[in-house]
Amino acid sequence: MNVAIYLRKSRADENNPNETLEKHKEILLDYANENALAVIDIYEEVVSGGMLYNRFEMLKLLDNIPKGLYDAVLCIDLDRLGRGSAADSERIFDVLKKYNIKIITLKKVYDLNNEYDEDYSEFEMFMARKELKFITRRMNRGRVKSINDGCFVSGAPFGYRNAVINRRHTLEIYEPEAKYVRMIFDMYVNQNQGLTAISRCLESLGVTSKKGTPLNRSTISRILKNHTYIGKIVWNKSKTVKGQKSQVKTDKSSWLYIDGLHKPIVSVEIFNRAQELIKRGRKPPLNHGELKNPLAGLVKCANCGKTMVTNTSAETTERYRLICRTLSCNKSSALSIVENKIFEDIEKELSQLEIAVQQNHDKDISGKKAVRQELINNITRELKRLDTQESRLYDLFEQGIYDDNLFSKRSKSINERKNQLKAALSAARKKINAEANSDAEHEIPLFLDIIKNYNRLTPREKNTVLKNIIDHIEYRRSKTAHRDDIYLKIHYK
Numbered sequence: 001m002n003v004a005i006y007l008r009k010s011r012a013d014e015n016n017p018n019e020t021l022e023k024h025k026e027i028l029l030d031y032a033n034e035n036a037l038a039v040i041d042i043y044e045e046v047v048s049g050g051m052l053y054n055r056f057e058m059l060k061l062l063d064n065i066p067k068g069l070y071d072a073v074l075c076i077d078l079d080r081l082g083r084g085s086a087a088d089s090e091r092i093f094d095v096l097k098k099y100n101i102k103i104i105t106l107k108k109v110y111d112l113n114n115e116y117d118e119d120y121s122e123f124e125m126f127m128a129r130k131e132l133k134f135i136t137r138r139m140n141r142g143r144v145k146s147i148n149d150g151c152f153v154s155g156a157p158f159g160y161r162n163a164v165i166n167r168r169h170t171l172e173i174y175e176p177e178a179k180y181v182r183m184i185f186d187m188y189v190n191q192n193q194g195l196t197a198i199s200r201c202l203e204s205l206g207v208t209s210k211k212g213t214p215l216n217r218s219t220i221s222r223i224l225k226n227h228t229y230i231g232k233i234v235w236n237k238s239k240t241v242k243g244q245k246s247q248v249k250t251d252k253s254s255w256l257y258i259d260g261l262h263k264p265i266v267s268v269e270i271f272n273r274a275q276e277l278i279k280r281g282r283k284p285p286l287n288h289g290e291l292k293n294p295l296a297g298l299v300k301c302a303n304c305g306k307t308m309v310t311n312t313s314a315e316t317t318e319r320y321r322l323i324c325r326t327l328s329c330n331k332s333s334a335l336s337i338v339e340n341k342i343f344e345d346i347e348k349e350l351s352q353l354e355i356a357v358q359q360n361h362d363k364d365i366s367g368k369k370a371v372r373q374e375l376i377n378n379i380t381r382e383l384k385r386l387d388t389q390e391s392r393l394y395d396l397f398e399q400g401i402y403d404d405n406l407f408s409k410r411s412k413s414i415n416e417r418k419n420q421l422k423a424a425l426s427a428a429r430k431k432i433n434a435e436a437n438s439d440a441e442h443e444i445p446l447f448l449d450i451i452k453n454y455n456r457l458t459p460r461e462k463n464t465v466l467k468n469i470i471d472h473i474e475y476r477r478s479k480t481a482h483r484d485d486i487y488l489k490i491h492y493k
C-alpha cells in the first residue's frame, strides 16, 4: 500500500516539548516499515495554523490526492488531519472519501467508504473539536479559581518577581526594585513631589523598568495606583464581550479586590493617601524655584529645635552656610562641610550594613545548602533502592513469578517514580548553584545607589534621596569651635 505521511503539531503537544514532529516522523516511519507500507511523500506542517487556508502542506496533499499517488494517509491520530472549523474537516474528509483514501493512525485504520467507519471518524472529529473547546474553558476556569485563591497569574509588576510557592503562582518581593516603589510613594505622599520630579530623580539614580527603560511619568502614575503593592489582586478589570475581539474595560465599580498570597510593598495608609492625592488632582509645586540646599528641612538645631536654613542668596555655593534662625544660638557652618560629614556618615553606615548583609547571606547560604544536600542524599538513596527493586523485578519476571501484565505495571510505576526523583534531583542541584551565585548586594537598600550616584544629583534630588533614608539630623556647634568641629547626630529612618 502506498501512503503519504502527514505531520502536524497539536495543541496538546505544546505542554510537552518531547512531542516533536521529528519524533512523530520516526514513529510513523517505523510503523510503515513494520506494516509494509510504502511511504511515497511526507507532508510536514511547520506552521501550526488552525485554519485550512494556512495549512500549506495539507493543501498540497489535497492537490496531490486526485493524482492517485496514495492509497492512504498515515498520521499519529485523527485530529492531526482535522481540528479547525467543521467546514475544513468536512472538506478534507470529502476529498479522502471521494478518492477512496484510507486514514491510517497508530490506533486504527479508517475506511471512509465503510459506513461504520465514517460514523466513527466523524464522531471522533467532533469530539476533538468539542474537547478543544472544553480545554479552553477549563483553562479559563482554572485561571479564575487560582485568582480567587490569591494567586498572581500575570507578569510581575516592578518591585516583584513571579514565583511559585507551595505550588501556587504568586509574587515575591524583589528588593532591588521594591525599595524604589517605597521611595516613589514616599516622595509623592510625604515629600509633595510630582510625577515628573520623581521620574527625573529615579533616572539620575539609574533606575529602569524590567524592560530597561526609564520610569516615565505614566509608569510612576500606574505604580501609584497599583493595588498589587498593598497585597491585593484586582480582577474583572476587563471582560470579553460577544462579537468583539479584544477585551473591554469594565467600570471601576465592578472591579474585585482579592487578598493576594503575595506580601505588600507599601502600607495601606500611604497607598490610600496617594489615591486621595491622585483623586484631588493635586498639582505638585512646580520646581522652577531651584532648590539650592540639599539639606533643606533635614537639619535641626540641637539647641532650639528649629530647622536650620541656608543663605542661598550668597553669590557662590562655596559661601553657603547652614544657619540657625534663632539669634545667637548655635554657630553656623559651611554647608559643604556639613554635607561632606553627612555623606561620610552614610558611607560608614553602608559599610557596616554591607558586612552585616554579607554575613547574613553567607550564613543563609550554608544553612540552605545543608538542607538541600540532605535532600539530594535522600533522593540518591531512594534512586539506588529503586534500581535494586527494578533488577529484582526482572528476576521475578524471568523466574515466571510475574506475568507480562504485572511486570509491565510494576516496571512502569518504578520508572515513573524514578523520573520524578530525577527531576527533583536536578531541581535541587540547580537551586544550590543559583543560591551560591545570588548576589548579596541585592539585599543592600537604597544606600548603595545613593553613594554611587550622589555627586551626579542636583541639590533637589540630593534632598529627596537623603529624606528617603534620613529622618532628621541634630546639629550643634559652639561659638569657639574650630572650622571642622561640628557635632552632628544623624537619625536614619
Ligand SMILES: [Zn+2]
Pocket: 301, 302, 303, 304, 305, 306, 324, 325, 326, 329, 330
Ligand atoms: Zn538654634
